Amino acid sequence: MTGRLRLDGLTKRYGGFDLGPIDLTVEDEVLTVLGPSGCGKTTLLSLVAGIVAADAGTVSLDGRALDGRPPEDRRVGLVFQDGALFPHLTARENVAYAAADDARVDALAATLEIHDLLDRRPPALSGGERQRVALARTLAADPDALLLDEPLSSLDAPIRRRLRDELHDLFRTLDVPVLYVTHDQRSATVLGDRIAVLRDGAVEQVGPPEAVLDRPESEFVARFTGCENVFEGTVTDGGVRVGDATLPVTTTRPAGTTPTVCVRPSRVRLELTDADGPLCGTVRRRLNEGDDYRVVVVIDGLELVARVRPSTGRVLAPGDTVRASLDDVHLL
Amino acid sequence: MTTTHPARRRLRRLDWLTVALALGGLLLLYYLAPLVSLFLSAPPGAVAASLTEPTVVSAATTSILAAALSTLVGTAFGLPLAYWLARADTRWTDAVLAAVVLPLVLPPTVGGVVLLTVVGPNTLLGDVAAAAGLPLTRSLAGVVLAQTFVASPFVVVTAKAAFEGVDRTLEHASRSLGKGRLTTARRVTLPLAGPGILAGVTLAFARAMGEFGATMMLAYYPRTMPVQIWVSFVSLGLDAAYPVAIVLVVVSVLALTVLDTVASNPWR
Numbered sequence: 001m002t003g004r005l006r007l008d009g010l011t012k013r014y015g016g017f018d019l020g021p022i023d024l025t026v027e028d029e030v031l032t033v034l035g036p037s038g039c040g041k042t043t044l045l046s047l048v049a050g051i052v053a054a055d056a057g058t059v060s061l062d063g064r065a066l067d068g069r070p071p072e073d074r075r076v077g078l079v080f081q082d083g084a085l086f087p088h089l090t091a092r093e094n095v096a097y098a099a100a101d102d103a104r105v106d107a108l109a110a111t112l113e114i115h116d117l118l119d120r121r122p123p124a125l126s127g128g129e130r131q132r133v134a135l136a137r138t139l140a141a142d143p144d145a146l147l148l149d150e151p152l153s154s155l156d157a158p159i160r161r162r163l164r165d166e167l168h169d170l171f172r173t174l175d176v177p178v179l180y181v182t183h184d185q186r187s188a189t190v191l192g193d194r195i196a197v198l199r200d201g202a203v204e205q206v207g208p209p210e211a212v213l214d215r216p217e218s219e220f221v222a223r224f225t226g227c228e229n230v231f232e233g234t235v236t237d238g239g240v241r242v243g244d245a246t247l248p249v250t251t252t253r254p255a256g257t258t259p260t261v262c263v264r265p266s267r268v269r270l271e272l273t274d275a276d277g278p279l280c281g282t283v284r285r286r287l288n289e290g291d292d293y294r295v296v297v298v299i300d301g302l303e304l305v306a307r308v309r310p311s312t313g314r315v316l317a318p319g320d321t322v323r324a325s326l327d328d329v330h331l332l
Numbered sequence: 333m334t335t336t337h338p339a340r341r342r343l344r345r346l347d348w349l350t351v352a353l354a355l356g357g358l359l360l361l362y363y364l365a366p367l368v369s370l371f372l373s374a375p376p377g378a379v380a381a382s383l384t385e386p387t388v389v390s391a392a393t394t395s396i397l398a399a400a401l402s403t404l405v406g407t408a409f410g411l412p413l414a415y416w417l418a419r420a421d422t423r424w425t426d427a428v429l430a431a432v433v434l435p436l437v438l439p440p441t442v443g444g445v446v447l448l449t450v451v452g453p454n455t456l457l458g459d460v461a462a463a464a465g466l467p468l469t470r471s472l473a474g475v476v477l478a479q480t481f482v483a484s485p486f487v488v489v490t491a492k493a494a495f496e497g498v499d500r501t502l503e504h505a506s507r508s509l510g511k512g513r514l515t516t517a518r519r520v521t522l523p524l525a526g527p528g529i530l531a532g533v534t535l536a537f538a539r540a541m542g543e544f545g546a547t548m549m550l551a552y553y554p555r556t557m558p559v560q561i562w563v564s565f566v567s568l569g570l571d572a573a574y575p576v577a578i579v580l581v582v583v584s585v586l587a588l589t590v591l592d593t594v595a596s597n598p599w600r
Contacts (some may be wrong), residue, residue, distance in 0.1 A: 072512050
């Protein structure tokens with residue numbers, strides 16, 4: 001694959017912070033860049049959009065080198081975190097700013113359901129409405145690539161979810177590469193055809209959401225994508241020993257090697273038991289997270305976090321004795 | 333239960349904000365009383381009559397024309413400098429800003445002196461310009477040069493603050509939408525900085541209208557209104573200075589009105 005949008009060895013040094021070298025390719029797909037704040041996500045987009053000049057490396061779009069070109073010559077659309085709408089213009093004037101004609105404005109207004117907002121100025125719009133208008137404004141310029149900088153991060157949960165679902169559908173109708181940066185794992189998995197995890201200015205892992213979540217290649221990726229159970233273990237004949245507990249894992253690794261063990265809380269099942277045995281322990285804490293419970297169980301001194309659906313039966317409580325079973329154990 | 337002495341209770345209830353205003357009120361009175369006194373001293377009829385006197389008409393014409401020209405020059409060159417100061421990422425901006433502010437703190441007569449060393453008679457520039465038929469002293473050009481020196485910094489410093497108030501992200505957004513620097517400045521930056529720029533232009537115009545010190549050094553003729561006030565005062569007495577002074581007070585009030593309505597008053 002050549003990559004419609006190609007980043008090769010892209011590097012930027014800011015004071016004490018180094019970004020890159022970044023190598024990424026984006027086809028007609030959504031690549032979400034997931035990472036904590038301060039990892040260089042926004043800088044990465046600024047480099048691709050031409051707002052910030054790279055120290056080294058190249059960016060190309062459909063085989064066209066973008067290096068050295070000003071932002072206005074790149075045909076790269078950028079949606080900013082807070083929308084960055086022009087406050088002195090109405091929503092319609094914002095969308096029309098770079099649109100070829102009125103028909104394009106109306107078509108985008110229909111797609112993004114902002115027809116009723118077009119006469120308002122940005123201060124009179126809610127956060128979600130602002131992002132819809134900002135998206136319409138960017139698409140109106142018919143960019144060859146679309147970049148989005150955490151457009152959902154400042155929205156309330158219900159609006160964020162709704163807009164996220166709509167973005168999911170919208171992105172599939174666009175035939176341009178989309179680079180979407182976020183610190184939110186859920187946005188990254190919902191929207192991304194592939195995820196690139198960024199850490200301290202470097203790409204740590206790239207892959208489809210399932211691969212990144214289920215088979216993280218580093219402890220950082222595991223933890224950042226929601227794997228709370230990360231332990232140092234030792235391979236034995238019966239599985240992998242972690243502290244005094246032995247996890248039943250089949251592995252081809254020779255006994256004595258010391259892999260890092262990752263178990264996602266959603267892959268831990270708990271059932272009440274009276275018996276003592278392997279992977280039996282005591283519930284230490286139960287936290288109601290709304291749709292499910294986060295349950296912390298202590299098994300032979302090992303703290304294991306499980307995500308448990310509230311069932312119709314009795315809800316686990318601190319002090320209960322439970323048996324854990326692990327649906328999926330990943331070794332690093 | 334303890335009882336408080338009535339006087340102490342009253343003291344405790346004393347609003348210190350009111351005390352502050354009472355003290356400051358004296359200063360306020362000192363600002364306003366002379367202005368009221370000026371208007372009372374000059375009978376409206378006499379002022380109206382003297383407004384048509386040739387010397388007054390000539391001074392007003394010179395002042396307004398020169399102030400308009402110097403404001404225009406100051407804006408044409410000051411806005412780009414203000415934009416550069418607001419957007420450049422270099423340590424030179426502090427030094428450049430200091431040079432811009434210098435004419436503001438320099439006594440105007442000293443400003444006149446330094447200008448004369450460049451454009452005065454017997455200087456290269458002064459001789460060349462005079463030979464070309466555009467004398468830079470004792471001329472309208474001289475008035476404009478003097479006014480531009482002292483008034484244009486108002487455009488630069490006020491517009492710089494206005495440009496800095498425009499979120500750079502908006503400029504980035506405009507450019508990523510395919511608009512170049514010039515279009516971005518015209519359609520995004522200038523409209524958003526507009527009220528601040530207008531404030532700078534207004535302040536510069538008001539300062540130019542009132543310019544006296546440097547103007548006296550460079551161009552005693554043609555007389556501007558401040559020079560006319562001084563000439564009337566020393567040759568005919570204070571009464572003769574009233575009409576032009578009142579005209580200038582009105583100009584100042586108009587400038588203040590502009591600042592508080594369409595422009596954004598930098599001191600508010």
